[in-house]
Amino acid sequence: MSIGKTQLKVFTSKGFTYTLAVHLLIACQSLSMIPALAQDGIGAGSEPRQFMFNIPSQPLSSALHSFADTTDWQVSIPSEIAADMSSPGVTGSLTPEQGLKSLLVGTGLTYRFVGPKIVTLKRDSSGAVVPGLVGAGAAGAAAASGNGATDTAPSNAQKPVKVPEILVKDIRERESDPKSYVAEEANTAMRTDTPIRDSPQSIQVVTRKVIEEQKAIRLDDALQNISGISTFSQSADVNDAWFIRGFAIGNNNMFRNGLFDLFSAQLASDTYNVQRLEVLKGPASVLYGLGDPGGIINIVTRKPLPDAAYSANVTLGNYNLYRSELDATGPLNASKTLLYRLTVVGQKALSFVDFANRDAVGVTPSITWIMGSRTTLTVDGEYFKRWTQRIPGLPSEGTVLPNINGDIPRNRFTGMGNFGRNDRTVYRVGYDLSHQFNNNWSIRNMYRYSILQSDQINGGILALEPDQRTVSRFWGSGPGETSISRQHLHSMVTNIVGRFRLLQMDHTLLTGVELREVRQNPIQITTRTGPSLNLDLYNPDYGINPFSAPISAVRLFETEQKLVGVYLQDQIALLPNLKLVGGVRFDYVHQFQRAGTVAANPPEQTSDDTGVSPRLGLVYQPIEPVSLYTSWTRGFLPNSPGSFNPTGELFKPERSTQYEVGIRTFFFQNRLSLGLAWYHLTRENLVTPDPDPARAAQGFAVQTGEQRSQGIELDVTASLADGWNVIASYAYTDAEVTKDNDPTLVNRRLGMIPYNKATLWSTYHFQEGSLKGFGLGGGVIGYTGRNVWIFDPQVNVPGYVIVNAALYYNRDLEPNNWLKAKQINVAVNFRNLLDQRYVGYADNSLTGYFYGDPRTVLATVGLRF
Structure with missing residues (x-):
């Protein structure tokens, strides 16, 4: 087997190093790949083990490192590809293969098995795939169901749709908000895809799950759940009004999907179209301009999903x-x-x-x-x-x-x-x-x-x-x-x-x-x-x-x-x-x-x-x-x-x-x-x-x-x-x-x-x-x-x-x-x-x-x- 001169970056459960020896490992493992894969639960009719992932958005190299620590898989990638590339991260209980797919969304990379728990990454012209956002045909169905990824697709299959990273993140939030009280990301604090844990200012989120289970018809009902907010509108009042951190917030402090929205508080907003509520506490002028000092309320509305x-x-x-x-x-x-x-x-x-x-x-x-x-x-x-x-x-x-x-x-x-x-x-x-x-x-x-x-x-x-x-x-x-x-x-x-x-x-x-x-x-x-x-x-x-x-x-x-x-x-x-x-x-x-x-x-x-x-x-x-x-x-x-x-x-x-x-x-x-x-x-x-x-x-x-x-x-x-x-x-x-x-x-x-x-x-x-x-x-x-x-x-x-x-x-x-x-x-x-x-x-x-x-x-x- 020709090893070649391409330097690879290898991610294992013990960390990652630059090495050429991985080619020898690949050559040996490839001889017994098929039965080994079946024994590891990768193949038709198997039920792969699921892992709980908690990998936030970060550089791809560190994301793959965390992936290897979690799954005990080995991932190799040419070093020139890994440089300056980022991953959207992955959260939830998934199989290793599903987790790897999520890590690669938006990177333009695909993977290939070369041994049990061993994959290599390469550029893929077919693009990034997010579950549900794929084209019709065998390739799309396989990508959506998590049954494997190969370098080639059947000739009669339609190529998956490559989905921009921004939309991938948005869809992930839209699908998780009706299922959990806990939110891990909030765009309001930084106007970037930054996890809440990395924000240096207090921000709280009320998800769609909370709104539905409390039957919160008005914003007032939902915002009661957040500390530092005093709400006082009656259910029949025409205006919304709150205090945040001791100061009244007025029309200057209401936003909708990140855009200033003067009229939300003047109309006693209904929650029928609210995906989540994000409250950034304290002065927010650095990103949102003039406003009262208590904080801002950003209404995130419900948006389209890829599955009916x-x-x-x-x-x-x-x-x-x-x-x-x-x-x-x-x-x-x-x-x-x-x-x-x-x-x-x-x-x-x-x-x-x-x-x-x-x-x-x-x-x-x-x-x-x-x-x-x-x-x-x-x-x-x-x-x-x-x-x-x-x-x-x-x-x-x-x-x-x-x-x-x-x-x-x-x-x-x-x-x-x-x-x-x-x-x-x-x-x-x-x-x-x-x-x-x-x-x-x-x-x-x-x-x-x-x-x-x-x-x-x-x-x-x-x-x-x-x-x-x-x-x-x-x-x-x-x-x-x-x-x-x-x-x-x-x-x-x-x-x-x-x-x-x-x-x-x-x-x-x-x-x-x-x-x-x-x-x-x-x-x-x-x-x-x-x-x-x-x-x-x-x-x-x-x-x-x-x-x-x-x-x-x-x-x-x-x-x-x-x-x-x-x-x-x-x-x-x-x-x-x-x-x-x-x-x-x-x-x-x-x-x-x-x-x-x-x-x-x-x-x-x-x-x-x-x-x-x-x-x-x-x-x-x-x-x-x-x-x-x-x-x-x-x-x-x-x-x-x-x-x-x-x-x-x-x-x-x-x-x-x-x-x-x-x-x-x-x-x-x-x-x-x-x-x-x-x-x-x-x-x-x-x-x-x-x-x-x-x-x-x-x-x-x-x-x-x-x-x-x-x-x-x-x-x-x-x-x-x-x-x-x-x-x-x-x-x-x-x-x-x-x-x-x-x-x-x-x-x-x-x-x-x-x-x-x-x-x-x-x-x-x-x-x-x-x-x-x-x-x-x-x-x-x-x-x-x-x-x-x-x-x-x-x-x-x-x-x-x-x-x-x-x-x-x-x-x-x-x-x-x-x-x-x-x-x-x-x-x-x-x-x-x-x-x-x-x-x-x-x-x-x-x-x-x-x-x-x-x-x-x-x-x-x-x-x-």
Whole structure:
């Protein structure tokens, strides 16, 4: 046998070396290859042993080394091929051959057996294959089933489709999220395919599995599972709102598939099309631009899959809830280069608050086109509409404080009855285009155009009268009896990612550009007040026509914001177990505003702000399952051009600074994930009223405010055994005012931030015996007491604990059943099982109190095809 001169790199369970002797080994082993392969379980009719793989994305050489340690196989590859090549990694229980295929996805390599447990690698012109994304024919079927790989394919077989590495990673997440509570990767933290364990900033993920088992219809329900997040929306409220690490996050902190999404929080987003929720805590300006300092929420939507799958479910609940969801995905052609997904939801429901309906409808189509061996394009859109009313608050007397007339009923509505409405519709359309130049360099361009149309006519309460039963109210509408407004959003991001080796260190370089434009069309709001609008809380009359009240003011609103951001980030492997992250972003923000009473003819106000937002982080892994990290990051948020001071100068942008240290672990083959973090977060340049009362009365302000939040957070997700899943969290948050013009406010706690919040949820599905198919779940959510806000009067909202539970029945159906279905799923979810009466949120000390939902029962029947 001719050995030749090609130098090989050999990977064994003892490590790897450069050697020529492997050719002699190959020559000897090849004489008895066939019977040996059969004895090792590689061949027709055998059942190969499975191994638990946990190999993250990394250079191919180190990935093959880990593979050899796990399987005791020997893998040889020419050294010039192994250099500067990366592997997407592999996770899960697989045969060695399946694991090797996953390691080679996107590398353009194939393998050939030369002996028992001995393979050689070589370049393959047929491309990388991901299970399910193969062409028709014998070669495709063999690749998908894991029954072998050879250098040649039958002449009548269609070549497999080569799938770009970016899509391979995305599909792996899409298939694993509905199956596990534990997520190992999250693109949000670094905007690259970086395992969570390598991120130097706290990030938590709520997977589709959690959303489905908790029957979390709204984002609010799902985000309760994450430490440091305080949620407070009622199920019928039209807006979403949260606190993260002590600070309110607004519309600037919502993203969808990595693109800025102003309208998610304004529409009370539904989870029917949510694949997962990724929450990055702390200032995120280094990659995402302007925003509040608590963190960002990135909604990852459901995308097409290569294998056909269909599901439908119907949910019935108290308060006359009727809800149905449909989901269909699969290929549109035989070669599986065109994939589609269509998700639909329809809901009609009342709520525990009178006049506040919860009707909604949504449709989301999505198509992925594998344009070539290195290019993919996904185009998607969405139509979602919600019919409801804004729920005004209730007075403190009768909710958290005594009232001489007794407690205010939980169902009391303080709006104008059937005269009001708050209907909102969002339209979205966009694309995601990715291209790999080679195995190390790629580019991704994403764009979305969104429109939010709001039809709002509503009112609210102004004050509680001395009799403690009558409230004065206001009424707001547009010209006549309509108030339709439209907002437009253009959002585009372009990222270039490169992996290379420099100065004996591996680098992952990210550079990107973000463009966005937000425009609010001009709208007028007419406000009416007067005694005729008064309401008796204990004997309400909703028949009063609010348009009969006199007009008190007519206000005009028109805004526009344009942003350009450029960022650069480098992830450097100083040592195999020591990684440094450095990044910086430059933002330019232009704002325009006209706001004020029409009679005063409000002037046009503009501002131009710039900001530089850096981040430094370090991750150290003393052992592979444990990551210790620390980071320093800065945030940036321009003030409104409508804020002004006596000098006429514009205010500087708000700045925030966070220091964080933490530990992150993945044990038991990544079935248990634990994150523990301590942080210190400061928010500076807050605008506060002018210390001169006369100037403060004219609307003047000064920029001397500062607030600080610090605390400890713990998050645990686990799939401890087959059928047993757990998600739990705890947060201690100390948030207070540290500087203010009013010295009485210093050291006061920030509003609605509890010192302690804890959650626990666990489910178990029986795997065998007479109870096989049945399951149960349960958990608790607990908040300690909170002060309403920093101003007087100081009122405390009592803490509370609510108990949730669920029952499940899942059964695989016999083939050829009359429904043609594969599985039936039945679930009954109980929220606030003990019907705890509590106030979930308050936005001021006098009239802004909101009850939490009472006991709620949801019964769901679903079919999977």
